[in-house]
Amino acid sequence: MIKVVFFAALREQLNCSELSINSDNLATVADLKNHLASKDENWQQVFANSALLSAVNHDMVSSEQAIKAGDEVAFFPPVTGG
Amino acid sequence: MTKVSNTAAANTEISIQTADFSLADEVALLERDNAIDGAVVTFTGRVRNQNEGKAVTSLTLEHYPGMTEKSLAKIIAQAKERWRIGRVKVIHRVGELFIGDQIVFVGVTSKHRQDAFAANEFIMDYLKVQAPFWKKEASTDGANWLDAKTTDENKAAKW
Numbered sequence: 001m002i003k004v005v006f007f008a009a010l011r012e013q014l015n016c017s018e019l020s021i022n023s024d025n026l027a028t029v030a031d032l033k034n035h036l037a038s039k040d041e042n043w044q045q046v047f048a049n050s051a052l053l054s055a056v057n058h059d060m061v062s063s064e065q066a067i068k069a070g071d072e073v074a075f076f077p078p079v080t081g082g
Numbered sequence: 083m084t085k086v087s088n089t090a091a092a093n094t095e096i097s098i099q100t101a102d103f104s105l106a107d108e109v110a111l112l113e114r115d116n117a118i119d120g121a122v123v124t125f126t127g128r129v130r131n132q133n134e135g136k137a138v139t140s141l142t143l144e145h146y147p148g149m150t151e152k153s154l155a156k157i158i159a160q161a162k163e164r165w166r167i168g169r170v171k172v173i174h175r176v177g178e179l180f181i182g183d184q185i186v187f188v189g190v191t192s193k194h195r196q197d198a199f200a201a202n203e204f205i206m207d208y209l210k211v212q213a214p215f216w217k218k219e220a221s222t223d224g225a226n227w228l229d230a231k232t233t234d235e236n237k238a239a240k241w
Contacts, residue, residue: 008144008216009227051230058149060212074146074214078230081143081174081215082127082186082206 001069002032007076013046023069029054030063032073051078086176089151093169094162096154098145100177103187112169112189119168119191123198125206127186129179133228136221143176143185146214150174157208161190164204165197172205174215204241211238 004019011017026032033054037047046052055074056065067073084101097103105126112122129141158170168191175185188205192198217228 005146007146007214008218012227055146055149055214058146058152060153074149076146076214077216077227079211079214080217080228080230081145081213082210 002026002067003072004032004036005072005074007074009077010046010052010075014043023067023071027066028063029056029061029065029067029073032067033063033075036075047075052076053078086145087147087151089155091155094155094158095171096151096158097171097173098147098150099173099175102175102184103173105184105187108171108173108187108189112171112191116169116191119193119198121192121195121198122189123191123195123202124187124189125202126184127206129181129183129185131181133219133221136219136223138181138219138221140181140220141179141185142218142220142225143174143179144216144218145174145176149214153213154209157205157212160208161201161204165192165201167192167197167201170201170205172209174209174213176215207234207238207241210234 002021002023004021006014006017033047037044053076054061056067056071084099086098089096132138154172171189173187188202190198190202211234219226219228
């Protein structure tokens with residue numbers, strides 16, 4: 001299983017802060033994005049946003065990053081702290 | 083609980099907290115038993131009363147626990163590789179904040195001022211574009227998540 005977490009505007013748009021997903025057949029962050037986007041129209045729209053950032057195990061990564069069972073994957077909008 | 087997390091390594095401390103902080107106390111900590119460093123550079127960020135023409139009433143800061151600390155530690159490690167700096171302290175507040183409230187603190191010491199000035203600005207510029215914090219602004223327009231600014235991206239890219 002992969003733990004998937006969402007933050008800020010993304011969390012509100014999806015009305016979801018955390019999910020557990022079976023990682024079989026999901027090799028990369030891009031695969032996971034496609035899988036999530038297939039949920040329904042709202043999820044599809046949210047994941048079509050190219051500005052979306054991803055992290056695996058607390059490190060910022062690109063969509064090509066490989067993922068495996070036990071990983072924590074996060075999706076969030078560009079950051080606005082400071 | 084006012085301290086969300088506190089990570090301390092050699093000469094480095096990162097604190098994510100809901101509580102306010104005292105600039106005087108932070109400077110005293112940076113200076114204590116630290117006769118080797120002649121320069122102390124601090125930056126404090128505060129909540130402004132307006133943003134893009136709207137009157138702001140409050141901000142709510144969200145963060146990604148765990149990744150925030152890791153990301154800040156990486157930024158500080160990069161600064162330590164580039165400049166000869168002594169102590170570093172970063173505080174970032176989360177939760178609801180009001181006009182004039184302190185949001186963020188970056189303190190850096192070094193033997194001479196140039197290193198501390200540069201490292202402080204570098205840490206702040208990278209924090210802005212890499213550390214997972216998000217601001218939701220309550221203003222005359224209602225509550226809205228702020229968009230990231232390309233000017234911040236450009237500034238960080240210059241280092």
